[in-house]
Amino acid sequence: MNRRQIDGIVRRGGPWQAVQRGVLFAVLALFCAYYLVPLVVMISTSFKSLDEIRLGTLTSLPQAVTFEAWAKAWGSACVGVRCDGLQPYVWNSVMMVVPAVALSTFLGALNGYALTKWRFRGADVIFALILFGAFIPFQVILLPMARTLGVLGLAGTIPGLIMVHTIYGLAFTTLFFRNFFIGVSDGIVRAAQVDGASFFGIFFRIILPMSLPAIVVTLIWQFTQIWNDFLFGVAFTVGESNPVTVALNNVVNTSTGVKEYNVDMAAAIIAALPTLAVYVLAGSYFVRGLSAGAVKG
């Protein structure tokens, strides 16, 4: 239901209702603050100088705004022994996320299409097995996967990490696309078959253009998952090839020198910005796509 439809519904009036609404909004405001205060503290701290942090309180706003901490976090903070800031690791993450998201989304779409529109014997069993991947605790597969990457010669490299993320993303991407395609009329595929299109012809020319909402949801989901991943990053990459999440940990957990809270906060925000940006840019699609079963062909 959209807003206008709900607005039209007749509601009970009177003072008691007004009190109830007041309480409702107060509770919502409280939750909102609870959620947002840490972010506010992070942002304000990142703009303070170290002296100001030492003298002021946690929640006080910066007196003299400075971008030094941001510059240091981006360009010169020490990650381990290397002092180039987060910049190279952000690029590592980008190099890893883009192919991993694209591959897992494409393969998920192909799986979902084959599982729903080209029903074959055992399709349900195969889907159940793929779905099982969504429930595997990833710690379990660390050792066998490390061995596999070693055999393939991909240990400690970004391509190796791309492969791991693609494989373990398939469970979710397949699920998303399967649920979307189940709502797409089989008649369209049959019509295209009679028209003479092949398996891939129908996929690329008819089905993919129809599934924009599902593609956007899957892209956002996969991007967030893979960008934010720490476990695979720390397990399957070394030093130079670390993704930004691992580098952030190394910046924050460094045991030498003074604890630079402003740099830590700025670094954390830098690491989180891309996922925030994706939500802001494609958020409306995300909400629409989550109820994608309702999208008619």
Add this chain to the structure above:
Amino acid sequence: MSDIRLDAIWKKFGATEVIRGIDLTIDPGEFVVLVGPSGCGKSTLLNLISGLETLSSGNIFIGGRKVNDVPPRDRDIAMVFQSYALYPTKSVRDNITFGMSVRHIPRQVQDAAVAEFAGLLHIEDYLERKPAQLSGGQRQRVAMGRALVRKPDVFLFDEPLSNLDAKLRIEMRTEIKKLHQRLGKTVVYVTHDQIEAMTLATRIAVMDAGHIRQFADPFTVYDDPVDLFVAGFMGSPPMNMIEGKLRQDGGSFVECGAPGAELRFPLPEAMARRVAGHDGLAVILGLRPETIFAAGSELPGPDRYCFELPVAVVEPTGPDTMIVFEIGGRDLIARVRPQDARPQGTRFRFEVEMRKAKLFDAASGLRL
């Protein structure tokens, strides 16, 4: 133009037999309607002809070529679906030309074909729109355009009109018939609507439970049904079925109704001869509503039978009025002229034209 020949075909989904041994020969240029209740296998049969389902056994020939292992796109067929199945992201023009573009037919040929059929189907004004911007009737026309434009030998229609409103359905029905008369291609058309079947078909195949009960021209199917199923399925309102016993005492009669208040319907001579020697046989007398009318409202003729019963319900339809009455606890319908109708509860004198009566064996359901 191609003929279609089905040779002892079976289709099983696991343990369920959907098509149970069908033989059917469709002549070139014929308009054959497969009709039957839902679940009778008519859509499955159409999908088997199109190649969208695989045969369990038997052979299918299109234009003399055995097509058991030929995929849909190489069968030289086009299909119109109940849901229209238009490609939602493509414009009307691209929907229509998709089949040709897949087959790498040159752009000029495509454009010429679109121009030819867009005019014929009155869709030239919205060729650049998307299907979502069209009404149901317009989508239907586009779906037909997509089928026509490739000029295949055989057209398959899967309940193409059932998503349209009543008025549009009648309009499109006439247009489909016109198109067939103009193009002369072989058509196989599936519907559950027996009026569509009667109006469109050159021959009707009445299906039930995976079998074809009768395959004949519309007039024969209506007037000369082979069994109770066909008789009951074709016709609206449906044929009245009256249970009774055959009596042969000084003429042949069908005796129906409660003891003490029996009605004795006299059988015409030809029918009496066919059932001679079966005194006491349990039968079902089939009377179409239009063969029961108000006594004296038609010119007198031979083999008429009159009886008087109270009116249970009066249903005016405009040109005719349906009068519902009861024999032996069953509702029967008579179709009378509006001016002959009488209010509910009054006794009404009915007249039956027994020459148009059908007689069925109650045990086997077969026509006697």
